[in-house]
Amino acid sequence: MAATVMVVDDDKMISSFLSSILEEDRHEVLLAATGAEGEALLAEKPVDIVLLDLKLPDEDGISILRKIKQQDPHVQVIVLTAFGAVESAVEAMKLGAYDYVDKPSDVSKLKLIIQRALEELTMRREIERLRQGGYTHGWIVGESREMQQIAQLVTRLARGSATVLLQGESGTGKEVVANAIHKQSPRADKPFVVINCAAIPENLLESELFGFEAGAFTSAKRRKKGLLEVADGGTLFLDEIGEMPQQMQSKILRVLETKTLRRIGGTADIRADVRFIAATNQDLRAAVREGAFREDLYYRLGVMVLDLPPLRERMQDLERFTVAFIDEFNQAMGKTVASISGEALQLMRHYHWPGNIRELRNVIERAMLLCDGQEIHPSHLPAELNGRATSPSGHPSGTQVELPPGGINLEDVVSQMELRLIKDALARTGGNQVEAAELLSISRDQLRYRLQKHGLG
Numbered sequence: 326m327a328a329t330v331m332v333v334d335d336d337k338m339i340s341s342f343l344s345s346i347l348e349e350d351r352h353e354v355l356l357a358a359t360g361a362e363g364e365a366l367l368a369e370k371p372v373d374i375v376l377l378d379l380k381l382p383d384e385d386g387i388s389i390l391r392k393i394k395q396q397d398p399h400v401q402v403i404v405l406t407a408f409g410a411v412e413s414a415v416e417a418m419k420l421g422a423y424d425y426v427d428k429p430s431d432v433s434k435l436k437l438i439i440q441r442a443l444e445e446l447t448m449r450r451e452i453e454r455l456r457q458g459g460y461t462h463g464w465i466v467g468e469s470r471e472m473q474q475i476a477q478l479v480t481r482l483a484r485g486s487a488t489v490l491l492q493g494e495s496g497t498g499k500e501v502v503a504n505a506i507h508k509q510s511p512r513a514d515k516p517f518v519v520i521n522c523a524a525i526p527e528n529l530l531e532s533e534l535f536g537f538e539a540g541a542f543t544s545a546k547r548r549k550k551g552l553l554e555v556a557d558g559g560t561l562f563l564d565e566i567g568e569m570p571q572q573m574q575s576k577i578l579r580v581l582e583t584k585t586l587r588r589i590g591g592t593a594d595i596r597a598d599v600r601f602i603a604a605t606n607q608d609l610r611a612a613v614r615e616g617a618f619r620e621d622l623y624y625r626l627g628v629m630v631l632d633l634p635p636l637r638e639r640m641q642d643l644e645r646f647t648v649a650f651i652d653e654f655n656q657a658m659g660k661t662v663a664s665i666s667g668e669a670l671q672l673m674r675h676y677h678w679p680g681n682i683r684e685l686r687n688v689i690e691r692a693m694l695l696c697d698g699q700e701i702h703p704s705h706l707p708a709e710l711n712g713r714a715t716s717p718s719g720h721p722s723g724t725q726v727e728l729p730p731g732g733i734n735l736e737d738v739v740s741q742m743e744l745r746l747i748k749d750a751l752a753r754t755g756g757n758q759v760e761a762a763e764l765l766s767i768s769r770d771q772l773r774y775r776l777q778k779h780g781l782g
Contacts, residue, residue, distance in 0.1 A: 328373035328443050331355040333363040333389065334405060335382050339428060343376060346432055347439075360384035367396060374442055377422075378405045379413050387417060394421045399449055401442040403435075441667025444644075445700070448664040451648040467642030471634050475502070482629055483509035488581070490566075490626045491604040493633030495760035496681030499604035500564060502633065507560040512600060515559030518552050523568035523759040523769070530573055532589055541590025553586050553597050560600045565759055566626065567607035567618060568769075578622045601626065606763060636678040636685060643673060646682060650689040651701075658693060665692075665701040672703055672710045679764055680753040687753065709749075744779050747772070 330347050334340050335358045344354045355372065357363035360381050366372070375393060379386030386404070393400055404417045404425035414425035423442045426435050467473075482489055483506050491499040500519065507517045525533055536551030553561060563569070569577070580586050581601060585594040603626045612618035636643070647670075651662055665673075669692075678684055692705035703711055746765065754760035762772040 327351045327353070328439075328446075329353045329355065329371065330374045330376065330439070331357060331363060331366055331372045332376045333357045333360065333381065333386075334376070334378040335359065336378070336428075339378075339405075343435075346436070350436065350439075352439075358382075360386075360389040363389060364392060364396075367393065367400075371397075372400055373446055374401045374403060374439060376403050376405055378428075379417065380407065387413070387420065390417055390420055390422060399446060399453075401446050403438055403442060444667050444670055445664045448644060448648055448651075448670075451645065467639060467645050469634070469639035469642050472639060472642060475631055475633070478629070478631060479505050480509060482506055484511075486510075486512075486600045487628040488601045488603070488626050489628070490609075490630045491602065491633060492609070492630060493604075493606065494635045494681055495606045495754060495757070495763055496683030497633040497635055498682050499633060500562060502631065503560070503562045503602040503604065506602060507562075507600075510560070510600070512559050516556050517560050517562065518556040519562045519564060520552055521564045521757075523565035524757070527570045527573075530570070531576070534573070535576070535586055535588055537589035538591045541588070545590065548588070551586070551588065553580065553599060554595065556599045557596075558598050560602060563601065563603040565605060566603040567605040567609055567612055568759060571617075571619065574619045574622050578619065578625060581622075581625045606760070636681045640674060643685070644670070646685055647673070647689060650686050651693065654690055654693040660693060660696070661699060662693060662696055662701060663699040666703070669701050669703045669706055672706060676710050680760075684753050740779075743775065747775060747779070747781075 327350070330352045332340050332343050332347075332354065334343070337358075340356050340358070344356060347354045355366050355370070357366055360383050363375070363377075367375075377386055377389060377393075381389065390402055390404075393402055398421070401423045402417075402421065404414050404422045405428050406414045406425050407428055414422075417425065423445070424438050426438060479502060489503070489506060491502055493499055504517055507513060520533060522530065532549070532551065534551050534553055536549045536554055537545050539545055539547050563577075580597055580599075583594075584597055586597045587594055609618055609623055609627075613620045613623050636646075647665060651665070654660065655662055673685075673688075680687070688707060688710065689701075691707060692701045695705040696702075747761070750761035750764045751758070753764065758772055758776075759769055762769045765772065767775075
């Protein structure tokens, strides 16, 4: 990440040394021997980082720091201090300096500080840009090539009414993309209706979708419109379509083919001008081959198929999502968190994010709750990102549990570990049992059995 760096130091040897190592990393370097020269350069050209000597011939470095921060609070100032002058460096950091290094500088340490300062600066500027309306598509696209292509397809698909099938792991943002298609379409002023096919019991799903007439069954006291009618003129988003029972699949297929529906207990067909967008985290082709999903419905829904990549395959988008979530929770919580530290960002970059963007959002929300300052630090992140997660016996998660001299109750230890993992999976997916079961590589029925076993059902 190249930047414009200004070195303010009257020692020509040190300035020359710093200039050479900065240019190695392709930074543009500006040199100033006095505070006045530094101020003049800063007024002429935007600067990302200032390496500032606290002992200058014309002015005290602390006063220069104040002026720099008044002129541009986003500039990252790294103080160059003589050996032992820690008090001055601490004072400078209280006034807004990013960090300090002793002279002569440790090259590797200085480069690391500059890298982290740039990461924080990028984060601050991105937050500011997002606050000023940086969502060019009305949703978070990211910088990855895959998501740029998807953004272009979303814009194109929004113009028509073709059905769309969104595929991807849990938490990759399928509902967000579906909503973006709706909001950019001519149907934007009509309802965007969401139904999770996995969250509604099979015996209630039909009445939720199709509605019913009074007297259709014992508890049907009055007529009720279904979500298909509610979505008339707009968009119906069928989330977790792979969990829809086959009997219901055939009824949805009929709506797609005839553009009509019939309430439960009704005798007349009702026109349904609805655009369908479906989503799944399953392999529907495999489900078709196994006879678990209707082939004709698959092809009806999949006029256009969009595959959303998991977060681990688009890590260049991590910072963009992070700053967007920081901004979101700043507004929701009334906070002023400005950035995330380089150390915390590195931990996030090296994490595999099994829960994808939804998990990232939860992590940032947690960090914001714990953060009392203006920067998120590693201590604000959950244990699994920090490498501090432990098993029920106190060992780091993922490591082998050692057998103590007195032995253990194997069933109790396994049960405790199972319970912790189930709770983690449910917390990570916001209580969604289908997604939690997927994270644990078990079926939803197996998860329900374990929840009942542990008294959580």
